[in-house]
Amino acid sequence: MAMTGVLRPGHAQLRVLDMDESVKFYTDVMGLVETGRDASGRVYFKTRAERDHNSIVLRRADRAGLDFFAYKVLNKATLEELDGKLKAYGVVTERIPAGEMLETGERVRFQIPTGHTIELYAEKTDVGNGMTYNDPEVDVVDGKGIRPIRMDHALLYGGDIDGSRKLFEEVLGFNLVERVKLEDGATDLAVWLTCSAKAHDLAMVRHSEDNKLHHVAFQLASWEQVLRAADIMSINRVSIDIGPTRHGITQGTTIYFFDPSGNRLETFCGGYDHYPDNHPITWSWEHVGRGIFYHDRKLNPAFLSVLT
Amino acid sequence: MAMTGVLRPGHAQLRVLDMDESVKFYTDVMGLVETGRDASGRVYFKTRAERDHNSIVLRRADRAGLDFFAYKVLNKATLEELDGKLKAYGVVTERIPAGEMLETGERVRFQIPTGHTIELYAEKTDVGNGMTYNDPEVDVVDGKGIRPIRMDHALLYGGDIDGSRKLFEEVLGFNLVERVKLEDGATDLAVWLTCSAKAHDLAMVRHSEDNKLHHVAFQLASWEQVLRAADIMSINRVSIDIGPTRHGITQGTTIYFFDPSGNRLETFCGGYDHYPDNHPITWSWEHVGRGIFYHDRKLNPAFLSVLT
Amino acid sequence: MAMTGVLRPGHAQLRVLDMDESVKFYTDVMGLVETGRDASGRVYFKTRAERDHNSIVLRRADRAGLDFFAYKVLNKATLEELDGKLKAYGVVTERIPAGEMLETGERVRFQIPTGHTIELYAEKTDVGNGMTYNDPEVDVVDGKGIRPIRMDHALLYGGDIDGSRKLFEEVLGFNLVERVKLEDGATDLAVWLTCSAKAHDLAMVRHSEDNKLHHVAFQLASWEQVLRAADIMSINRVSIDIGPTRHGITQGTTIYFFDPSGNRLETFCGGYDHYPDNHPITWSWEHVGRGIFYHDRKLNPAFLSVLT
């Protein structure tokens, strides 16, 4: 089959400092839909257009950041197969039983060399997007908040991005789309990987500390929706890191901003299609600024330093 | 791997009645780039953003229409594997040697039950899109014509769309995205299939005559580019079938129009992502008008009858 | 002063057949804000962005159509001056006392040669647009309905459009922006007039019957908002006449559609600026189709015949 194995980013569990404030932010500003709360106090959200029960899960903690990032795989057989491949590759995997997260099947959890916890799962209840499977309507923006289309990707910071990249490429079938080289012209500063034909389903930046989150991204439908998102952020006094602007890498348009706990989020739009027969694009250190922020043509100070 | 097998629509060979007029149309109005002419008089085009040597090939003939529609597969091993699967499925395949089309490797050619000729191939020379693989720029519209991003999909008309759909699903790994039922509520009038996460890489409509083309589609970047395309069509007095409008099916925005030989083309934008775990959407006969043309909510007379 | 005299379209009083159904339509589909009801049962609306108390007034009647269309003038002195100029020109004017319409000052009412009732007024209460006059926010679309920016213009049908045009030009200071000639090359089929730098604040088409309404138009902010409007119309099964498309005349983008009583409305976007030193543009009968509907390049049958 053409699309098999790992399908797409599925859920991200984020740590937040104040749950009430965070729920208000993800509901009223982000325009996500709250879909449930579990016994441990976690709050579940999906975008309006997503059919699966959840894509963002908030957990109250004393430190912001990412607990884990998960990919949905084609089916249970694929889950077993990938678990086997991970083990054969030398990765220790753990099974999280179905139901530990609301409306979510069994998960295979493992750590990647950059120290992040990644999960794979095959099942999450289709709770619908308000549009029927029969004779549906087109959905329009008619409610509060930014209302992204989907949780789109994450950018992770850690030490051994070569090891993490190799794992995603060799075991999970991801493809390298773009990379940025350090001044030595050899070492990767950053890599962009896809498991589909999107410009990225995961990105990683080399960093002195492991298991750090740069941002979780949400997809918007158009550049005009990016402007609307920025306006909504300002109306709500959300802290904007940068944007609206364009990335040279992926060529998508973007805003980086922060949730009330300091987790960086992105509203992302566009980006070219990438297929496995395309060569990856390589950026030299000299052009990294233009690669990251195409209009400013330089990194802003926060890009390499503000993480959770 | 996540993206394997059949990757994407690769090339369409169209019959045109007058080559000079057609070259002028595909160059000046469509904004395609002519990449070569072969000994048999065929003229090759790609969009500016496509890297492979060609996606549209024009052949002079006395009757307009589609000679064949081709998909690029991951690599030569995949080509062999799919040829084997086709034969095992009972399909007669033919090998077209590398070089028969300019800058294109060996092709596996076969007929599907609706009478169309489909090809698979693994190799086509990367001639570049004007952007480098190192430190590239963003491309902007600064030239003549519509300048689509890519050749995107085809809609074929023929009798046994059940047989053709089965072949694409079972042998080539395509997934069903949407379908329209006839008044009996059982028979498919039309089906939309994907080999990626796009809303469609192929569509088929049930029709009394085999091997007919409804349209070949080109992708545009935004609804504003759809408007620009319609303006360019009017400036050039291109015959517009319908649009700018929106499809209910795929939710993409669209214009249908005709090349000088009467081949229907489409400029298409948007459409949601589809993954293999999504259920297909089904349209009843009662709502087919809204499904095809979301704003007019009825089929225009040409949709079911004007074909090449 | 640079902008004096007649400032802009102010209010249109429309006849509707069923008030409840109409209020629901203008509120939920058009996204207008109901601002009041008077003793005679009329219901008042404004767009969210308009500051003045009302721009659309609905009156229940047994026949749809336009009771009157009004322009706001600079101030009371201007109202007196224009009343004097109208009388001097031979026009019979009537004074409607302040308060006859909610939150609206005294109006000068008169009939133009095409049989329509036009009003001028200088005062309407500023009830605000939700944004303050101090340190305001940017408004974003976050509610139900199309939510146009403003009531923008009207297109009137009647016999003596030469007489009406002359009155608007010579007494009220309007400028001719575009005109369409009949087959004789001499007689105007239609004229577009402005009292500002907009492409039109009024348009008129020659017609066998006097005092008919073709449409009242509302301004939208972008072509993407035009698409959203069309989607909202389809979701609500509003009867669409034509669009989304572009006018050659004014170059604006447009949808024509009908309220539940059959009054044609328009959502209009763009259109070039016109200043009094610009020559008017003239369309010949041969090109009128492209002038009205730039993409279809022909009049649809309803354009010249369906009126209220």
Add this chain to the structure above:
Amino acid sequence: MAMTGVLRPGHAQLRVLDMDESVKFYTDVMGLVETGRDASGRVYFKTRAERDHNSIVLRRADRAGLDFFAYKVLNKATLEELDGKLKAYGVVTERIPAGEMLETGERVRFQIPTGHTIELYAEKTDVGNGMTYNDPEVDVVDGKGIRPIRMDHALLYGGDIDGSRKLFEEVLGFNLVERVKLEDGATDLAVWLTCSAKAHDLAMVRHSEDNKLHHVAFQLASWEQVLRAADIMSINRVSIDIGPTRHGITQGTTIYFFDPSGNRLETFCGGYDHYPDNHPITWSWEHVGRGIFYHDRKLNPAFLSVLT
């Protein structure tokens, strides 16, 4: 009449350090059309959509900046009348004979209290915009460069902005649209004025030095064209000051950037309509950052200091 007196910004004469480099920039990057050169070496430009012969005139000099900024008035009688009003107000005016600038009639030149030279004129040859006055086409972007619609406004820096504002209001009929107050809540830091229904035809900021230019602005058609403009700037390594972003004041979208001589330019889009009956909007010192740059919500250091 409704639109009389001063119509619109007409031409700006800018000083540039290197004419060849500047001509290349205004042609290839800005996408302006060179319309002539005069005996004194000045080079004249218009936007593609402007009909009058020129709107930007470049003069080589050793110091960048603005020689003068001019407004077109309704006709020669208006020019005489305004000259008389200026003199009556105590302003010394000078007559520049027709032909001193190419294809431009007699100009009335005077200095305003902030030290800037302002001109009024009634005549400039209509050289056309490539579209005919009969049965025209819609123009589409199909050439190099940003290609704005029109030269739109200027922002001037100087000391006595109260005096300059009074002159524009009382003598030339401009209206105050928005203002920013200093910390004392009484003194204007900045004012935005219109002579039409645009959000601004002129803006002024209080500054310690007279006769300084902050920027000359060009109008773009859409937020998508703003993105395209930013991309073109980056491709051409144009120095971008800020943007794409939105102004709180006027609510338009914007990029500030510099020509090769260091003159700041703006590509501006949108902005609400303002009519003389609207109250001006007032911004307090506390909110000025959000007023100027709605998304960043703070002034960038260059805004108040980098001038020519």
